[in-house]
Amino acid sequence: MKHILIEDYDYHLDESRIAAYPLDERDSSKLLLSIGDKITEDRFSNLSAWLSAGDVLVFNDSKVVKARLHMKKDTGAIIEVFCLEPFLPIDFERNFSSNGPVRWKCMIGNLRKWKKGLISTDFLHKGDQCYLWANRLESSGDAWIVEFDWSNRSLTFIEVLKLAGKTPIPPYLNRKDESIDVERYQTIYCNKDGSVAAPTAGLHFTERVLNKLETGKIAKASITLHVSAGTFKPVKSINITDHEMHTEHFYLTPENLDRIRTGRIIAVGTTSLRTLESVYWIGVSLIEGRFNPAHVPSVGQWEPYRPHRRITTDEAFDAVGDYMHSRPGHLLEAKTSLIIVPGYRFRIAKGLITNFHQPKSTLLLLVAAFAGSRWKDIYDYALNNDFRFLSYGDSSLIIPSP
Numbered sequence: 416m417k418h419i420l421i422e423d424y425d426y427h428l429d430e431s432r433i434a435a436y437p438l439d440e441r442d443s444s445k446l447l448l449s450i451g452d453k454i455t456e457d458r459f460s461n462l463s464a465w466l467s468a469g470d471v472l473v474f475n476d477s478k479v480v481k482a483r484l485h486m487k488k489d490t491g492a493i494i495e496v497f498c499l500e501p502f503l504p505i506d507f508e509r510n511f512s513s514n515g516p517v518r519w520k521c522m523i524g525n526l527r528k529w530k531k532g533l534i535s536t537d538f539l540h541k542g543d544q545c546y547l548w549a550n551r552l553e554s555s556g557d558a559w560i561v562e563f564d565w566s567n568r569s570l571t572f573i574e575v576l577k578l579a580g581k582t583p584i585p586p587y588l589n590r591k592d593e594s595i596d597v598e599r600y601q602t603i604y605c606n607k608d609g610s611v612a613a614p615t616a617g618l619h620f621t622e623r624v625l626n627k628l629e630t631g632k633i634a635k636a637s638i639t640l641h642v643s644a645g646t647f648k649p650v651k652s653i654n655i656t657d658h659e660m661h662t663e664h665f666y667l668t669p670e671n672l673d674r675i676r677t678g679r680i681i682a683v684g685t686t687s688l689r690t691l692e693s694v695y696w697i698g699v700s701l702i703e704g705r706f707n708p709a710h711v712p713s714v715g716q717w718e719p720y721r722p723h724r725r726i727t728t729d730e731a732f733d734a735v736g737d738y739m740h741s742r743p744g745h746l747l748e749a750k751t752s753l754i755i756v757p758g759y760r761f762r763i764a765k766g767l768i769t770n771f772h773q774p775k776s777t778l779l780l781l782v783a784a785f786a787g788s789r790w791k792d793i794y795d796y797a798l799n800n801d802f803r804f805l806s807y808g809d810s811s812l813i814i815p816s817p
Contacts, residue, residue: 419654419655419656419756419757419758419780420653420654420655421650421652421653421654421655421658421775422653422775424774424775424776424779424780424783425774425775426774426791426794426798427774428773428774428804430589432798432802432803432804433587433588433803433804433805433808434803434804434805434806434807434808434809435588435589435590435807436595436807437595437599437618437807438807440621441459441599441603441618441619441620441621442458442459442460442462442619442620442621442623442624443458443459443460444458444459444619444803444808444809444810445457445458445459445801445802445803445809445810446458446459446461446462446465446619446809446810446811446812447793447796447797447802447809447810447811447812448465448811448812449786449789449792449793449811449812449813449814449815450465450812450813450814451814451815451816452789452816454789454792454793454796456796456800459619459624459809459810460621460623460624462624462627462628462768462812463624463627463628463630463631463633465812466628466631466633466681466766467633467679468631468632468633469632469633469634469677469678469679470633470634470678470679470680470681470766471633471634471635471636471674471675471677471678471679471680471681472628472633472634472635472636472681472683472768473635473636473637473638473675473680473681473682473683473687473691473764474602474604474617474620474635474636474637474638474683474684474687475602475614475617475637475638475639475640475642475683475684475686475687475690476602476604476605476606476607476637476638476639477605477607477608477609477610477614477639477640477641477642477686478601478605478606478607478608478609478610479582479583479600479601479605479610479611479612479613479642480498480573480576480577480580480608480609480610480611481576481577481579481580481581481582481583482497482498482499482576482580482583482611483495483496483497483498483580483581483582483583483592484496484497484498484536484547484549484576484579484580484581485536485581486534486535486536486547486549487534487535487536488528488529488532488534489532490528492525492528492529493525494523494524494525494526494528494529494534495523495524495525496521496522496523496524496534496549496561497521497522497523497524497583497611497644498519498520498521498561498576498580498611499519499520499521499522499558499611499643499644500519500520500641500643500664501517501518501519501520502518502519502520502555502560503517503518504517506748507608507609507641507664510572511571511572511573511608511609512571512572512573513571513572514568514569514570514571515564515568516562516563516564517562517563517572518552518560518561518562518563519560519561519563520555520558520559520560520561521558521559521560521561522557522558522559522644523551523558523559523561526559529551531551532550533548533549533550534548534549535547535548535549536579537579538575538578538579539578540567540570540578543567545565545566545567545570545575545578546565546566547563547564547565547566547575547579548563548564548565549561549562549563550562550564563575573608582596582597582600583611583612583644584596584600584806585612585647585805585806586647587647587773587805588805588806588807599618599807600613600618600806601613601618602614602617602618602620603620603621603622604617604620604625604637605617607639607641607666609639609641609664610641610642610643611641611642611643611644612642612643612644612646612647613642613806614640614642614683614684614686614687615684615770615805615806615807616683616684616685616687616768616769616770616810617683617684618806618807619810620683634674634677634678635674636671636674636675637671638665638666638667638671638687638690638691638694639665639666639667640663640664640665640666640686640687640689640690640751641663641664641665642663642686643661643662643663644661645660645661645662645663646661646686646777646778648661648777649773649775649776650775650776650777650780655754655756655780658754658777659716660716660752660753660754660777661752662713662750662751662752663686663689663750663751663752664748664749664750665690665693665748665749665750665751666746666747666748666749667690667694667735667739667746667747667749668745668746668747669736669739669740669745672694672732672735672736672739672747675691675763676729676732679765679766680763680764680765680766681764681765681766681767681768681812681814682763682764682766682767682768683768684768684769685767685769685772685778685781685782687764688755688763688764688767688781688785689751689753689755689781690751691763691764692719692753692755692761692762692763692764693714693749693751693753694731694732694735694747694749694763695728695731695732695762695763696714696718696719696731696753697712697714697731697735697738697747697749698726698730698731698732698733698734698735699723699724699726699731699734700712700714700718701734701735701737701738702724702726702730702731702734703723703724711748711749711750712738712747712748712749712750713749713750713751713752714749714750714751714752714753715752715753716752716753716754717754718753719753719759719760720758720759728762728763731762735747754777754780755780755781755784755785756780756781756783756784757780757783757784757787758784759784761784761785764785765814766812766813766814767782767785767812767813767814768810768811768812768813769782769810769811769813770804770805770806770808770809770810770811771794771797771802771803771804771805771808771809771811772805773805782813785813785815786813786815787815789815793811793813797809797811
């Protein structure tokens with residue numbers, strides 16, 4: 416790892432190439448095809464033509480929540496509170512369904528103006544004015560623990576966020592959120608609240624594309640990884656070993672574990688890919704006896720890069736399946752801070768659908784790990800052929816040579 420310098424994963428991205436808004440039709444975006452040694456292009460609406468019967472596409476079904484809150488002090492100063500992850504209750508579902516005070520780990524904008532005391536914002540519910548209050552508690556790394564309470568206790572916290580919050584579009588769009596973002600910064604198949612950034616590879620899918628996949632006997636499986644704001648965290652260190660990766664929560668059902676064992680796996684997005692690989696490493700930790708049953712299973716940032724026993728994918732998945740069936744509800748709930756960099760050996764996915772990522776980012780490092788040195792050719796092609804970049808930009812399908 417000490418030889419991986421972030422400067423080697425840089426390219427010039429002019430601001431004019433960043434897609435500030437989505438196209439009118441999701442599936443009309445361009446699709447770069449890097450299959451084996453050939454690079455070409457098509458439209459995303461024709462995705463099924465480039466896949467084979469028996470392939471399994473793995474989607475991240477997490478839903479973006481309105482996690483950005485603009486609140487006020489009594490003095491009128493505006494404080495932005497950006498909800499990152501639940502702190503109490505720590506479980507997403509319990510926290511979102513609470514009718515009383517909850518605590519979240521948050522980033523705070525204009526922090527110097529908020530020394531102490533409550534801040535608030537108002538919102539309407541069925542014509543009635545309601546209030547949301549926030550109280551800053553202790554620091555937590557580079558964030559803060561904030562307690563929220565609200566006036567209408569018939570509302571759950573997720574309902575409050577939907578009424579009082581704003582869609583957390585990426586900072587590099589250089590604009591405020593607009594009504595179009597409520598629908599379009601969201602996949603059409605999302606169903607589990609928790610992300611504060613969209614799994615953007617999925618933004619291109621439409622019912623038409625999904626129907627074509629079904630007609631072509633291309634299967635689907637789902638995982639849930641709640642994308643954190645850390646996905647936008649720039650790599651500021653010279654060497655990647657000095658970068659601290661963010662932690663994200665993920666969930667997997669036994670049915671979907673079975674599905675990802677049935678064919679050639681195509682990960683829809685970097686979040687799906689990291690989750691699939693993390694499931695393998697959960698299995699390894701179970702087999703090696705390193706998992707404490709009292710704790711939530713987790714994958715450390717550099718865990719795959721340490722010496723391990725040679726464990727097959729089937730063995731790891733069998734261990735995860737046995738663990739899941741021993742748990743109430745048979746659901747795998749886990750955390751991962753896995754970083755995937757060049758030199759990583761992929762165990763699960765054979766293909767990746769992904770957008771075009773920022774220079775010198777952990778997402779670009781993941782693409783470079785998956786595509787090998789071809790990543791430069793892929794990005795050169797996209798830059799030279801009018802592809803649109805980042806969250807609302809175009810897409811690619813990468814299937815390296817076996």
